[in-house]
Amino acid sequence: MGRLFMEHHGGKRYYECANCKNYLCNAINIISKHFFGASGRAILFQNVVNVNMGEMEQKQMATGLHHARDIFCQKCKIKLGWMYEMAHNESQMYKEGKYVLERKFIKKCKGFEDGEKCSSPGTAESSTQPSPITSDIEQ
Numbered sequence: 001m002g003r004l005f006m007e008h009h010g011g012k013r014y015y016e017c018a019n020c021k022n023y024l025c026n027a028i029n030i031i032s033k034h035f036f037g038a039s040g041r042a043i044l045f046q047n048v049v050n051v052n053m054g055e056m057e058q059k060q061m062a063t064g065l066h067h068a069r070d071i072f073c074q075k076c077k078i079k080l081g082w083m084y085e086m087a088h089n090e091s092q093m094y095k096e097g098k099y100v101l102e103r104k105f106i107k108k109c110k111g112f113e114d115g116e117k118c119s120s121p122g123t124a125e126s127s128t129q130p131s132p133i134t135s136d137i138e139q
Contacts, residue, residue: 009049013108014027018105022076024073025099030045034080037082040102041103051099052071052074053070054072057069063089068086080098084099
């Protein structure tokens with residue numbers, strides 16, 4: 001088995017899995033909110049963390065043929081969206097290596113302002129930057 005370590009990059013706004021509250025990405029990674037998935041509205045992100053990827057598949061999407069992988073929450077295993085591996089249409093190549101999370105499966109959260117202090121358990125003060133948080137969930 002082993003331990004599963006989860007990343008948390010902090011920020012003023014971030015997104016987490018709506019099912020298990022696992023951190024996924026900072027809102028500064030948003031490229032576009034004008035995407036749609038099988039469940040409705042979706043968001044295109046530059047990068048996400050704490051996800052597992054499925055097998056690459058060739059998929060016919062509204063914008064043409066793409067090679068993509070489904071992405072799943074690393075903690076609860078729910079399908080969150082997909083990652084674009086390759087686009088066949090030159091106008092769609094900006095999506096390559098990017099992630100789409102369906103809004104139905106994610107939740108937007110308020111984080112910390114830059115320079116804002118937060119108290120850690122057992123301390124009166126903490127640093128001005130939130131540190132990465134890890135979780136040691138047994139697999």
